[in-house]
């Protein structure tokens with residue numbers, strides 16, 4: 001039976017995936033969800049020059065369903081890489097979400113689109129549509145190297161990258177971590193004695 005990794009990862013919180021990766025590969029906290037989203041997909045990587053989004057439009061056309069566009073905008077916060085018009089087209093074409101180290105605009109309309117966007121923030125100014133940029137290349141986003149095809153998972157806690165070479169083992173570890181976390185929580189839930197016992201065990205270590 002083939003495993004649908006996207007589906008499996010979509011069931012996991014980013015925190016458990018982070019624990020499975022020993023704290024590695026979490027994007028910087030400056031990359032935040034615009035609203036309460038959960039997204040999991042394959043990275044379609046895009047690198048765009050400051051303030052130019054023509055390559056992003058090409059990527060939106062080329063990307064597959066289940067892809068999350070991960071866009072290295074060179075940390076530029078002066079020009080929006082996209083607004084509700086561009087992101088609305090991405091959503092209609094089946095793209096699952098956008099993660100960028102740049103900024104976007106038309107926030108109200110994007111939240112109404114219900115299309116997951118994780119970015120550094122918002123601006124009013126539009127970028128322009130000149131040439132330049134690359135897709136499907138290794139990029140850096142939020143301090144993490146992202147290769148085309150890596151697993152991307154984002155939720156309210158942030159965005160994490162799972163390199164595709166280790167996606168199977170990380171999935172198993174993260175599932176086990178989730179189970180252990182649930183068991184640990186159940187043990188102390190509304191149980192004062194169990195809470196004291198747990199804390200005492202840690203303090204005695």
Ligand SMILES: O=C([O-])CC(=O)C(=O)O
Nearest residue numbers: 082083084085086087126
């Ligand atoms: O057209 C653009 O590149 C940016 C924009 O305003 C939108 O996507 O709504």
